[in-house]
Amino acid sequence: MTRRKADELDPRERLLQTAQRLFGEQGIHATGIDRIIAEAGVAKMTLYKHFAGKDELVVAALRRKHEVFREFFRAIVESRQEPRGRLLAVFEAQERWFARPDFRGCYFLNAAAELPEANCAARRAVAEHKLWVLGQFQELCRGVGAPEPDRLADELMLLFEGAIARAYVTGDATAARAARRAAAALLEADLPAHRA
């Protein structure tokens, strides 16, 4: 086993982080292997020793990004106590996200847009991610006591995804506020008792 100098990361780790960042910033096809290894400070052979090829690196980057997203999502949800607040916090976090200068839409949807083959490993990773998010919405909807939580989750997630697309294309961060308002209205419609 090779041990690192403790202050610098594993070459594999540097590759993953750099690839994840560049794929997001520039897109997958626009990001060449040479650029990735240069910015990661890693030799080309090291990349091909850790990953079979670019495709595998793309999948690994997607999975890594999913982990990051997961942590983010959990932190946002757990920042609130009451079920309704937990749900709406997701939309409130969107607005801060959209306002970031490095915001470039949905990492996963952007990747899927570049990959026409519906059944490739990367596209499957994207689908898995979205289904995980849907699962979170379903849990949140059960939390608020919705009579049909899965249906409501479908609808709320449409708002969530739509806001990302809208904010990216038109640069309008207030899409998040529209999504939040609509989400509250749908909640209201399903749970008239919770009228605040």
Next chain:
Amino acid sequence: MTRRKADELDPRERLLQTAQRLFGEQGIHATGIDRIIAEAGVAKMTLYKHFAGKDELVVAALRRKHEVFREFFRAIVESRQEPRGRLLAVFEAQERWFARPDFRGCYFLNAAAELPEANCAARRAVAEHKLWVLGQFQELCRGVGAPEPDRLADELMLLFEGAIARAYVTGDATAARAARRAAAALLEADLPAHRA
């Protein structure tokens, strides 16, 4: 002036149609000039005589697709008489669209996903398209007599866009039905008089 044999299209037209199709099927970066001219049956020099370069061809393809979309949208809206039906018809058309085997998400959003430079001509064309769609939703919302048509239009369009993203990523065409249901609920919330 050069006149055509009447049964075959202008080279420029063949280029535009082929480019529009291939960009949609495979993505922009994945579609090479050589492939476009080969499938269009046009010489390379002809392409560069009509377009300054690939970027300009991309913009032209986006504008052309926008024209096609516009016709589609208008036809759907005008297929109904009553204002509420006109609005909901948009979501009903989505389901048929999503079920098509060549469905590959939003042409414009996919293009934007590949183009990180927010202010390039192609990205501006994408934004223009989305704003046109938003304008249509606003008009439809005014048609149903919504008290705040622009706000409602924002919300309905989030559902519309979200459904496209969802259907593309997970391959689930029923996203359109969830969008339609949520749209009806939001309408209901704003127009309780129209309860049917």
Next chain:
DNA sequence: CAATAAATATACAGACCTGTCTATTCCACA
């Protein structure tokens, strides 16, 4: 028919792409 403009075929430059090969250097650990 002759003149003109458009479109064609073909080759090519120069850059970039993924992936491979070889030889060397580094570094932890025995």
Next chain:
DNA sequence: TGTGGAATAGACAGGTCTGTATATTTATTG
């Protein structure tokens, strides 16, 4: 201090990319 596995540098193959140059053919119009 020596050894072995990991990482390195750098060249290279073979393909593809955009865009240009040149010379030829086609079709239309006066």
